[in-house]
Amino acid sequence: MTTITLKNVTKSVKDHIIIDGIGLVITGNSCTALVGPSGCGKSTLLRLICGLEEPTTGEIYIDGQCVNMRPPVERGIAMVFQSYALYPHMTVFDNMAFALKIAGCSKTDIAQRVQQTAKTLKVEHLLDRKPKQLSGGQRQRVAIGRAIVRHPKAFLFDEPLSNLDAALRSEMRYELARLKADLNTTMVYVTHDQEEAMTLADTIVVMRDGRVEQQGTPLELYHRPKNLFVASFIGSPTMNFLQATVDAWQEDHCLRIRFRSDETLLVKVPFDALEGKEELFSEGSSLTIGVRPESLEEDVSCTDQEGVRLNGTVSLVENFGNEAYVYVTLQKGGHVKVRLAGNCTYEVGRRISLFLPQSDCHIFDANGEAVRRFKEESLC
Amino acid sequence: MSHIVLKLQQRARHLFFCLFCVLIALLCLFPFYWAIVSSLKSGADIFATDLVPKCITFQNYYTIFQDRTFSCALLNSTIVSFVTVCIALALAALASFALARISFRGRKRILIAILSVTMFPQVAVLSGMFELIRTLGLYNQRSALILSYMTVTVPFTAWTLTSFMREVPKELEEAAIIDGAGHFTILTKIFLPIVSPALVTTGLLAFVAAWNEFLFALTFTLTNEVRTVPVAIAMLSGASQHELPWGNIMAASVLVTLPLVALVLIFQRRIISGLTAGAVKG
Numbered sequence: 001m002t003t004i005t006l007k008n009v010t011k012s013v014k015d016h017i018i019i020d021g022i023g024l025v026i027t028g029n030s031c032t033a034l035v036g037p038s039g040c041g042k043s044t045l046l047r048l049i050c051g052l053e054e055p056t057t058g059e060i061y062i063d064g065q066c067v068n069m070r071p072p073v074e075r076g077i078a079m080v081f082q083s084y085a086l087y088p089h090m091t092v093f094d095n096m097a098f099a100l101k102i103a104g105c106s107k108t109d110i111a112q113r114v115q116q117t118a119k120t121l122k123v124e125h126l127l128d129r130k131p132k133q134l135s136g137g138q139r140q141r142v143a144i145g146r147a148i149v150r151h152p153k154a155f156l157f158d159e160p161l162s163n164l165d166a167a168l169r170s171e172m173r174y175e176l177a178r179l180k181a182d183l184n185t186t187m188v189y190v191t192h193d194q195e196e197a198m199t200l201a202d203t204i205v206v207m208r209d210g211r212v213e214q215q216g217t218p219l220e221l222y223h224r225p226k227n228l229f230v231a232s233f234i235g236s237p238t239m240n241f242l243q244a245t246v247d248a249w250q251e252d253h254c255l256r257i258r259f260r261s262d263e264t265l266l267v268k269v270p271f272d273a274l275e276g277k278e279e280l281f282s283e284g285s286s287l288t289i290g291v292r293p294e295s296l297e298e299d300v301s302c303t304d305q306e307g308v309r310l311n312g313t314v315s316l317v318e319n320f321g322n323e324a325y326v327y328v329t330l331q332k333g334g335h336v337k338v339r340l341a342g343n344c345t346y347e348v349g350r351r352i353s354l355f356l357p358q359s360d361c362h363i364f365d366a367n368g369e370a371v372r373r374f375k376e377e378s379l380c
Numbered sequence: 381m382s383h384i385v386l387k388l389q390q391r392a393r394h395l396f397f398c399l400f401c402v403l404i405a406l407l408c409l410f411p412f413y414w415a416i417v418s419s420l421k422s423g424a425d426i427f428a429t430d431l432v433p434k435c436i437t438f439q440n441y442y443t444i445f446q447d448r449t450f451s452c453a454l455l456n457s458t459i460v461s462f463v464t465v466c467i468a469l470a471l472a473a474l475a476s477f478a479l480a481r482i483s484f485r486g487r488k489r490i491l492i493a494i495l496s497v498t499m500f501p502q503v504a505v506l507s508g509m510f511e512l513i514r515t516l517g518l519y520n521q522r523s524a525l526i527l528s529y530m531t532v533t534v535p536f537t538a539w540t541l542t543s544f545m546r547e548v549p550k551e552l553e554e555a556a557i558i559d560g561a562g563h564f565t566i567l568t569k570i571f572l573p574i575v576s577p578a579l580v581t582t583g584l585l586a587f588v589a590a591w592n593e594f595l596f597a598l599t600f601t602l603t604n605e606v607r608t609v610p611v612a613i614a615m616l617s618g619a620s621q622h623e624l625p626w627g628n629i630m631a632a633s634v635l636v637t638l639p640l641v642a643l644v645l646i647f648q649r650r651i652i653s654g655l656t657a658g659a660v661k662g
Binding site: 050051052071072073077078079081082083084085086087088089098099102103146150 | 549551552554555556557558559560561565569570573574576
């Protein structure tokens with residue numbers, strides 16, 4: 001159980017701020033994924049944790065102890081690099097044994113630990129080879145083995161799968177998930193691929209411009225994104241956004257939203273959700289309505305639900321067989337992407353009527369902040 | 381039609397290129413060939429201009445080894461060059477690691493200083509060097525040559541190795557840091573093995589420079605016991621003052637070149653690129 005805590009950590013190089021006051025608790029025995037677009041500081045955060053870089057201000061705690069002044073090796077942390085960083089002149093065995101040799105372990109102990117690790121990673125037959133004789137997937141395994149063999153308190157992965165091709169990536173993703181279950185230690189995983197984060201992580205931290213936008217379980221982030229950025233980053237294909245305005249307030253905290261197509265929709269908003277930002281919800285203020293491609297339905301017959309109809313024409317179809325993503329140009333401007341059944345054909349140019357259920361709307365104010373909804377309490 | 385012309389053009393170009401290569405090779409190799417040929421002639425034959433000697437004799441080689449001077453000079457050259465290369469590489473390895481990998485104030489200035497030192501002509505430092513060696517009491521000793529050769533070889537090797545050390549991926553160093561290695565372990569266990577082809581190459585060049593050096597060797601030595609081969613060759617004299625023993629000089633020159641050729645042949649397998657293959661992606 002190793003908990004990593006960051007308290008108000010900043011990192012700037014010259015005048016450029018890379019990490020901007022991050023406070024974060026990474027709980028023990030879980031996998032935390034740091035995601036965000038490139039340049040958001042996620043790799044820097046990882047390097048701060050392992051000690052390759054020093055924070056400008058703030059403290060980093062590992063197991064409750066401040067490690068700011070400790071060199072990487074004393075932090076008891078292992079890191080797997082994006083480029084693997086295997087020592088090219090050493091055999092696989094020596095690569096894995098290097099840290100143990102420096103730590104002064106006995107020869108028999110080293111041999112035993114390396115053998116055991118190689119066995120878990122299925123690389124026993126490669127121990128005598130040099131890195132250049134290995135394939136990408138094998139190098140990746142050896143790099144992971146080099147981390148595991150030290151029995152570290154925590155593992156840091158810096159985009160470990162981004163150098164592999166698609167087939168190998170999903171295979172390694174499965175292996176990492178298996179390893180995670182076996183090792184049962186703290187893992188921090190940096191990736192720009194939200195899919196990897198969704199499948200591997202227990203907790204996802206979404207970062208942007210050196211700040212944490214939202215931290216939560218994958219499903220929390222999926223169902224309750226705090227703002228437009230998180231909403232657009234999590235989920236594949238991405239969420240659709242529609243421009244709308246506040247039409248009127250009705251009794252019982254019902255907000256009437258007017259879409260561009262002049263359709264209106266009544267949504268219920270909890271009492272405290274708008275506290276302090278009432279002016280953003282005055283009549284006529286603009287809103288963004290987010291809706292996931294799978295929430296839209298083509299069938300217009302379901303009238304028992306509250307919702308709104310969107311009319312448009314099909315502009316592009318991506319049919320995967322099991323499902324089809326249909327791009328629809330709406331009549332009054334705007335596009336939406338909708339997931340429909342793969343067993344139908346959708347001709348380009350055909351008119352289509354979509355139904356957007358009220359309960360699946362994400363409402364964002366003019367600042368991009370999400371408005372909490374009633375139904376959300378029951379979701380997670 | 382046009383593609384036949386094109387083909388002919390291509391052939392002509394190829395032929396021209398081959399001729400050019402042969403010309404350059406001839407230009408480079410002829411002096412060496414002439415030295416070998418001359419060394420195998422004796423007496424008045426040496427002034428004949430035949431490309432192939434009429435009769436081959438090893439008399440010249442025999443003559444230069446009759447006197448202890450030449451073998452002594454060979455030994456001196458070997459000791460001086462070998463020690464110079466060893467010390468220069470050791471110093472340069474440490475310096476270049478710091479210059480390439482550790483950021484400190486004035487790093488760039490030191491690099492520029494190193495580069496500018498290599499640009500000084502030898503004559504410019506000769507008198508100062510002479511004073512230094514006299515003060516240190518090293519005059520007419522092999523250590524005087526080692527010390528003075530290092531002023532040339534250390535900056536050169538340090539500069540070259542620095543650029544090679546820079547090429548080593550940063551992740552390797554970081555991985556080693558996380559594995560618990562200190563600066564010295566990183567240098568000896570990670571960097572030096574990776575840049576070993578560069579070490580061999582620069583070491584070889586430094587060896588050649590020390591082996592062929594003439595001016596310092598002439599100035600800082602006095603007696604035959606400490607002279608190196610280039611000076612010894614220049615001092616070779618014939619039966620009379622007015623006779624230059626060309627045959628002996630040529631034989632000595634050929635012999636002096638052989639160790640260098642042998643070294644290059646021995647190490648050529650190590651002078652290979654791509655030793656970092658497999659370290660990082662790719």
